[in-house]
Amino acid sequence: xxxxxxxxxxxxxxxxxxxxxxxxxxxxxxxxxxxxxxxxxxxxxxxxxxxxxxxxxxxxxxxxxxxxxxxxxxxxxxxxxxxxxxxxxxxxxxxxxxxxxxxxxxxxxxxxxxxxxxxxxxxxxxxxxxxxxxxxxx
Numbered sequence: 001x002x003x004x005x006x007x008x009x010x011x012x013x014x015x016x017x018x019x020x021x022x023x024x025x026x027x028x029x030x031x032x033x034x035x036x037x038x039x040x041x042x043x044x045x046x047x048x049x050x051x052x053x054x055x056x057x058x059x060x061x062x063x064x065x066x067x068x069x070x071x072x073x074x075x076x077x078x079x080x081x082x083x084x085x086x087x088x089x090x091x092x093x094x095x096x097x098x099x100x101x102x103x104x105x106x107x108x109x110x111x112x113x114x115x116x117x118x119x120x121x122x123x124x125x126x127x128x129x130x131x132x133x134x135x136x137x138x
Contacts, residue, residue, distance in 0.1 A: 009036055009118060010043040011055065018120050020090050021059060024083070025121040030075050032126040033062040035100070035117035037109075042116045057093045060100040060113045064126055073101055 009018075013036070025031040038058030039045045063072035076099035084097040098109045 009040045011040050011045070013040045013057070014092075017057060017091055017093075020087065022121045024087055025061065026123070028083070029126070030063040030072070030079075031061050031121075032064050032123050033100075033119060034121035035060045035113050035119050037112045037117040038096070041118045055093045056096050057091060058096045058098070058112075060098045060109050060117060062100045073099070076101070 018036075021034055025034045035041075036058065037060055038056070040057060061076075063075050080097065080099060084095055087097065088095045100110050100113050
């Protein structure tokens with residue numbers, strides 16, 4: 001499990017936010033990796049149409065299969081909104097929580113994670129239980 005201090009992130013990313021995400025991931029048996037991506041990982045911000053938009057935190061997560069008839073995508077589909085709602089209550093920024101899948105409507109997320117994602121959590125014991133979706137960026 002990733003236990004080091006918060007990696008160097010941009011735009012006043014609070015290390016406490018990283019601790020919250022790590023604690024969540026450790027408590028969820030299916031979550032094996034978590035990355036921060038987007039502007040807080042790259043240091044580049046896109047201009048948004050609404051100047052009053054709340055700053056966000058882009059987070060991608062990877063799952064392993066736990067039940068024989070369950071795919072990681074199915075697990076993400078049924079749990080994602082509950083996870084997001086629970087985490088959002090703990091974070092002062094808008095959370096953009098994405099499943100790091102390799103296909104489907106959000107297929108761009110794995111490319112972003114591979115390109116500039118910052119790995120903040122990894123649990124080797126959980127990974128041994130199932131296939132990896134995205135190799136970690138070191």
